[in-house]
Structure formats: structure tokens, C-alpha cells
Amino acid sequence: MCTSPVMTLPDRVSGTKILYVTDDWVSGADLMGLSLRLVKKNLVRNLQRADITLAVSPHLVNTLNREPGRQVEAGLLPNGCVLPAGTAQSSRGRTAALVGTLNERLDLALLEKLAESGTPLLVIGPRADKDPAFSARLDRFLAADTVRWLGKLPAASLPGYLATASVGLTPYVSSEFNRASFPLKTLDYLAAGLAVVATDLPAVRWLDSEDVAVAKDHTEFLNLVHLALRTPSDPATEARRRSFAGSHSWSARSSALLALVDARASKTASTRTAVSLAKE
Incomplete structure (x- = not known):
């Protein structure tokens, strides 16, 4: 799973390769102190290699789906939150x-x-x-x-x-x-x-x-x-x-991600079975 603008997904490996784009890395390259050329190069390569591509916002999903050469359509997996272990004693002020x-x-x-x-x-x-x-x-x-x-x-x-x-x-x-x-x-x-x-x-x-x-x-x-x-x-x-x-916790997000991985694994298995039967 790639979640960084400076990482690249491996090319020839088994398993599901996931690209999770957590920000607009291209427009934010300067803000993050990164080479724009390197960020663009890595993004194009990862879009070509990813079996599942996800982004944190609808706007970013649309941006990725306009990129040429991607292997799959990008989907939405927003950021989540961690719920406090307990409810802090509230003393709300006008702050x-x-x-x-x-x-x-x-x-x-x-x-x-x-x-x-x-x-x-x-x-x-x-x-x-x-x-x-x-x-x-x-x-x-x-x-x-x-x-x-x-x-x-x-x-x-x-x-x-x-x-x-x-x-x-x-x-x-x-x-x-x-x-x-x-x-x-x-x-x-x-x-x-x-x-x-x-x-x-x-x-x-x-x-x-x-x-x-x-x-x-x-x-x-x-x-x-x-x-x-x-x-x-x-x-x-x-x-x-x-x-x-x-309802937007990281636990909920991880469940959604696992469901996507399982769905792709099932689809891949079905395709392999169909190919095998066709060869018999």
C-alpha cells in the first residue's frame, strides 16, 4: 500500500497493490518541500500499477480520474477520526x-x-x-x-x-x-x-x-x-x-478498505476460474 508521494508501488509482485492518495501531492509539492517532477513521475507510475486507487476527497477522486494511463478508476476513502476513550468532563466556555x-x-x-x-x-x-x-x-x-x-x-x-x-x-x-x-x-x-x-x-x-x-x-x-x-x-x-x-472513525474506514480488497480478490479468483475452464 502506497500512501506517500515519494513511494512507488512494486511492479511484479503478487497480492493487491493499493494507492491511497492522502492529499493533492502535485499541487502541494512545494508546500511539502518535494520535487514537483519526482512527485508527478511517482504518481503516474503508481496509477499505472495500482490494483485499487483511493483518495481522501471527492475533489481529489475527480482529479485522479482525469489522469491518463491509470489502471483503474479511483474511489473515495476519506480520512477518519479516533474517538476519545472516554468523555471528558465538559466545562464549555465561550471559546x-x-x-x-x-x-x-x-x-x-x-x-x-x-x-x-x-x-x-x-x-x-x-x-x-x-x-x-x-x-x-x-x-x-x-x-x-x-x-x-x-x-x-x-x-x-x-x-x-x-x-x-x-x-x-x-x-x-x-x-x-x-x-x-x-x-x-x-x-x-x-x-x-x-x-x-x-x-x-x-x-x-x-x-x-x-x-x-x-x-x-x-x-x-x-x-x-x-x-x-x-x-x-x-x-x-x-x-x-x-x-x-x-460513523467516520478509522475503524469504519478500515472495514471499508478490507471490503474493497476482499471484493477484488473474489473478482480475481472468479476470473482465474473462468480462464481455467475455458482452457479445458
Whole structure:
């Protein structure tokens, strides 16, 4: 199974060869610090060799299916989430949470407006920014009075911090890379019982959850965040969010993948049987 832009599937081996494209590696080559030429070369080769090709988002599935020379049609296998082992004691405050890597994928102008509006922001995650101008702005944002930045934390500690927030944020700029992505944080927020406000991405639309509010512009995003902060949560609503996240867990994703592998194995066995009978 290949899940990396720098890996290649073996050519002449038995067994099912799976290509799982986890991001738009071509448009994101520079962001990941990789050679665009190498990424393109590996992707073409892997599409030619894969028995099963999967991608994390509908947008990325469509992109792959436009590639010439692929052996099979790409299918959808979105990212999943890990459900917390237990439910953290909730002490929801009027705080918005942002979890994940801080880099140029984020809509920093939107986050700056949130901070300037007086919205308390809890930010958890490491920095991976490269552009000097972006970095200077990110410095100022993280130093704002309304922002509490905790840096990178152990995954086991996240439920406790998210239990103090009322809404999770998925604020990405509209880029080709982001449109092809499937933000893990959206499901992680729901697994923690949080409402979510997200910028308009195909993967967010695909989730089609009543607990994920999708904003078309900055003004709507701020209004939706402020509405979520004013709306009291309750155990039934939080349980519904966790249940929805559970249907998109990594366990559910692995079951779907195994079903695909089994289906292909059965098809291959049937084909071999038919060929054998035809030769008799």
C-alpha cells in the first residue's frame, strides 16, 4: 500500500497493490518541500500499477480520474477520526478552538478578524510556516490578547482542552491543495462534541452534517462562530456529534478498505476460474 508521494508501488509482485492518495501531492509539492517532477513521475507510475486507487476527497477522486494511463478508476476513502476513550468532563466556555499545524494553508486574515472581534481563541498545534511575511503576521496573531497558543500537545491531552471550548474552527484558504484535502480536524472536533464552523471546501460539503456550519465568506464565518458561542450545548447534541464522528472513525474506514480488497480478490479468483475452464 502506497500512501506517500515519494513511494512507488512494486511492479511484479503478487497480492493487491493499493494507492491511497492522502492529499493533492502535485499541487502541494512545494508546500511539502518535494520535487514537483519526482512527485508527478511517482504518481503516474503508481496509477499505472495500482490494483485499487483511493483518495481522501471527492475533489481529489475527480482529479485522479482525469489522469491518463491509470489502471483503474479511483474511489473515495476519506480520512477518519479516533474517538476519545472516554468523555471528558465538559466545562464549555465561550471559546473557539483551532487544532492542527499552523502554516500557509490557514486563512490567516480570517483568524485575524476573529481575534480583533474579541473572540477568545484556543490554538493548539505546531508551527510549520515558511513565508516570512506570513510568519510575521502569525507572530502577531498568536501574541494577541484574545489568543491562547499552547503549541504541540500530546494527542491524549486534546479532549480535556476541547472540553473547554464551544466551537471548533476549520479556516482554510481556497487553494487547489485545500480543495482536494479532507481536514482531519473537522471530525476531531465532532468527536469531542463540538460544533464546527468551516470555510467552504468540497470535503466539508460531502460530510453534510447539521453540526458543521459552512461559511462562504469572512463575514458569514464570523457570524457563525459568534452564533455557536452564544448557543448553549446539551448532552443530547454532543452525543449526536460524537455518534456522527463514530460513523467516520478509522475503524469504519478500515472495514471499508478490507471490503474493497476482499471484493477484488473474489473478482480475481472468479476470473482465474473462468480462464481455467475455458482452457479445458
